[in-house]
Amino acid sequence: MRVLVVTAVPAERDAVTRAFGGEPEVREVPGARLHRAGPFDVVAGGAGPAAAAAVTAFALAAAPAAEPYALVVSAGIGGGFASAAPVGSLVVATRIVAADLGAETPDGFVPVTGLGFGRDTFLPPEALVRDVAAATGAVPGPVLTVSTATGSAARTAELLAAHPAAAAEAMEGFGVAEAAAGLGVPVLELRAVSNTVGPRDRAAWRIGEALAALTEAFGKTAPVVESWNRHDRHDRHRD
Ligand SMILES: O=C(O)c1cccc(C(=O)CC[C@H]2O[C@@H](n3cnc4c(=O)[nH]cnc43)[C@H](O)[C@@H]2O)c1
Numbered sequence: 001m002r003v004l005v006v007t008a009v010p011a012e013r014d015a016v017t018r019a020f021g022g023e024p025e026v027r028e029v030p031g032a033r034l035h036r037a038g039p040f041d042v043v044a045g046g047a048g049p050a051a052a053a054a055v056t057a058f059a060l061a062a063a064p065a066a067e068p069y070a071l072v073v074s075a076g077i078g079g080g081f082a083s084a085a086p087v088g089s090l091v092v093a094t095r096i097v098a099a100d101l102g103a104e105t106p107d108g109f110v111p112v113t114g115l116g117f118g119r120d121t122f123l124p125p126e127a128l129v130r131d132v133a134a135a136t137g138a139v140p141g142p143v144l145t146v147s148t149a150t151g152s153a154a155r156t157a158e159l160l161a162a163h164p165a166a167a168a169e170a171m172e173g174f175g176v177a178e179a180a181a182g183l184g185v186p187v188l189e190l191r192a193v194s195n196t197v198g199p200r201d202r203a204a205w206r207i208g209e210a211l212a213a214l215t216e217a218f219g220k221t222a223p224v225v226e227s228w229n230r231h232d233r234h235d236r237h238r239d
């Protein structure tokens with residue numbers, strides 16, 4: 001069973017592959033460079049939902065027919081909402097939500113679904129989310145995908161008003177999920193919290209700590225996804 005993992009930057013990709021030691025085998029496919037480690041093919045596809053969707057689609061389309069991907073994981077560091085996910089913690093998405101995809105109106109932000117088209121949420125498989133949370137200690141909760149990282153208390157309050165249970169935000173999950181859904185592949189999002197969502201303070205980001213947490217999490221996630229693929233995949237896919 002193979003799992004495609006999509007990160008934004010090479011440092012995140014390498015944090016995932018480090019969980020398996022040694023040098024990953026590198027495979028070039030059109031549009032993507034995959035680093036193979038354990039059950040994971042890991043690609044650093046760039047920042048933001050568009051880059052993430054493009055590289056996910058390229059990698060999925062390039063999989064050999066005899067060995068299709070059973071799962072796609074959007075992974076990396078992320079911002080944690082203070083009440084749910086402190087710096088250094090992990091978050092596994094129960095929902096992957098496009099938080100700024102929609103329209104501004106005189107009455108405030110309206111998501112695309114409120115405009116009568118598109119979609120703004122993908123649901124990872126429930127059993128897999130539960131098992132990954134149990135194995136890694138990750139907080140299960142909604143992860144918001146934003147095109148602009150939050151940098152003020154006012155924007156944080158807006159996001160929490162619209163998504164009171166939000167645990168984290170990042171910039172790729174919804175793009176990865178959109179591409180995976182287009183090809184009928186389930187999706188998961190796993191984030192290691194490097195900073196708190198709120199007024200921008202880049203000096204306070206704990207990137208090294210978050211990358212170390214990501215490495216540890218992927219070591220613990222590999223057996224979970226392998227077991228899920230054998231036992232749960234076909235009856236629990238909600239999307
Ligand atoms: O500078 C470095 O060494 C470094 C190493 C690893 C990753 C980075 C990034 O800047 C990754 C950008 C990536 O991180 C996500 N992210 C992290 N915090 C937030 C946030 O508060 N709001 C939104 N996104 C966040 C996001 O997915 C970015 O694409 C640097």
